[in-house]
Amino acid sequence: xxxxxxxxxxxxxxxxxxxxxxxxxxxxxxxxxxxxxxxxxxxxxxxxxxxxxxxxxxxxxxxxxxxxxxxxxxxxxxxxxxxxxxxxxxxxxxxxxxxxxxxxxxxxxxxxxxxxxxxxxxxxxxxxxxxxxxxxxxxxx
Ligand SMILES: [Zn+2]
Ligand SMILES: [Zn+2]
Numbered sequence: 001x002x003x004x005x006x007x008x009x010x011x012x013x014x015x016x017x018x019x020x021x022x023x024x025x026x027x028x029x030x031x032x033x034x035x036x037x038x039x040x041x042x043x044x045x046x047x048x049x050x051x052x053x054x055x056x057x058x059x060x061x062x063x064x065x066x067x068x069x070x071x072x073x074x075x076x077x078x079x080x081x082x083x084x085x086x087x088x089x090x091x092x093x094x095x096x097x098x099x100x101x102x103x104x105x106x107x108x109x110x111x112x113x114x115x116x117x118x119x120x121x122x123x124x125x126x127x128x129x130x131x132x133x134x135x136x137x138x139x140x141x
Contacts, residue, residue, distance in 0.1 A: 003031045015068045025049060026061045030071060030085040036092070036101045038080045076101060076127045091126035097135040104128075 003011065008027050012019040025046050030037070033045075039062065043055050062083055065071040074082040076094045082101065093102040106126055113121075 003028045011070075015070050017064060017068055017070075021050065022046075022053065022057050023061050023064075026058060026065070027070075027085075030083060034085065034103075036074050036082040036084050038077075038082055040080070042083075072123075074101065075125070076129075089124045091128065093128040093130065093132070095132035095135055096129060097131055100132060100134075102132065 005024060005028075008024045009019040012023055012027065017023060026042060029042055029045060033041075039055055039058050042058050043053065046058070047053050062071065065083075066073060069087060070085070072084045072087045074084050074092055076082070076092050077099075086103065089106060089108060091104045091106045093104060094100070095102070106124070108124065111124075
């Protein structure tokens with residue numbers, strides 16, 4: 001899905017967010033770059049379009065997006081917060097070498113949740129760490 005400015009505006013309004021230029025740009029960036037970017041990464045990319053941009057305004061925008069549940073916080077990285085536009089249940093794999101974060105599908109029917117039966121689950125966060133295939137191949141050469 002590509003967010004044109006018009007549809008980004010509509011999407012934000014639908015979620016009770018007043019569409020400002022920064023909010024539209026951040027939403028479009030997240031949608032185009034599903035690599036779980038950090039505030040720094042978003043800033044570096046958007047400063048070219050919006051010279052008056054500050055990191056604080058990006059941070060505030062993301063806080064609002066989190067509050068309205070249109071993004072998820074990926075807390076796999078303890079040094080930096082990463083943001084994910086995909087709020088559906090999926091797992092994350094972080095590579096210890098290249099620090100890339102990969103998405104993977106989870107089949108929740110296969111999880112044993114017997115011990116928390118009757119609880120309300122708002123969010124499932126599944127984190128794996130290890131070495132990705134790209135890095136494994138690299139070390140073999
Ligand atoms: Zn890697
Ligand atoms: Zn993800």
